[in-house]
Amino acid sequence: xxxxxxxxxxxxxxxxxxxxxxxxxxxxxxxxxxxxxxxxxxxxxxxxxxxxxxxxxxxxxxxxxxxxxxxxxxxxxxxxxxxxxxxxxxxxxxxxxxxxxxxxxxxxxxxxxxxxxxxxxxxxxxxxxxxxxxxxxxxxxxxxxxxxxxxxxxxxxxxxxxxxxxxxxxxxxxxxxxxxxxxxxxx
Numbered sequence: 001x002x003x004x005x006x007x008x009x010x011x012x013x014x015x016x017x018x019x020x021x022x023x024x025x026x027x028x029x030x031x032x033x034x035x036x037x038x039x040x041x042x043x044x045x046x047x048x049x050x051x052x053x054x055x056x057x058x059x060x061x062x063x064x065x066x067x068x069x070x071x072x073x074x075x076x077x078x079x080x081x082x083x084x085x086x087x088x089x090x091x092x093x094x095x096x097x098x099x100x101x102x103x104x105x106x107x108x109x110x111x112x113x114x115x116x117x118x119x120x121x122x123x124x125x126x127x128x129x130x131x132x133x134x135x136x137x138x139x140x141x142x143x144x145x146x147x148x149x150x151x152x153x154x155x156x157x158x159x160x161x162x163x164x165x166x167x168x169x170x171x172x173x174x175x176x177x178x179x180x181x182x183x184x185x186x187x
Contacts, residue, residue, distance in 0.1 A: 002141065002150055002158035009137040009162045013130050013169040020126040020173060024180050027118055032067045032104040034059035037091075042083040046075055056080060067091075067102040074098065107184075115184045123177040127170055134166040 025035035038054035053059065057071035057080070069084075071077055077095050084093040084102060090111070094101045107115070138159060145155040 002154045005141050006161040010165045012133045016129040023122045031064045032061040044076055044079045065104045069100040112184055116181050119180050126173045130169045137162050
């Protein structure tokens with residue numbers, strides 16, 4: 001019984017790591033990758049809805065300093081350009097009516113430090129989510145013990161396993177953050 005809880009906690013913590021990976025892919029480094037903009041929300045006037053950029057066209061990186069968006073519906077070009085321009089990423093999209101070219105400017109030292117702060121915020125958010133999973137499962141385990149489904153010994157062992165998982169996942173979060181910071185600060 002307690003194994004179900006500890007496995008569930010570990011699975012939920014793994015989902016938090018997956019979300020962190022996606023978040024960190026969106027933090028730009030020195031080179032162009034489609035993941036920088038693929039999850040950008042685009043308010044499409046003609047469709048009357050908001051969609052992710054990757055749902056509106058193909059995104060490629062023909063070289064290290066350029067991204068290209070080839071919209072499937074050419075009527076969405078203005079909407080895509082606007083979304084990229086106001087995204088806060090510091091990109092200046094240029095369109096020729098068929099494709100959108102996005103030159104990736106070199107990172108300044110100041111911008112690198114800002115990006116490191118953004119990474120640290122993502123890391124802290126991930127740790128908070130991991131701790132919230134721990135709190136939720138600890139409450140479930142204690143409730144199961146109160147209901148008589150678990151003995152006090154089983155509860156103690158299960159709480160220990162959940163804490164061990166929490167420590168492991170927080171360590172993985174720190175490792176992912178250190179790798180991303182190194183990548184950002186690399187000139």
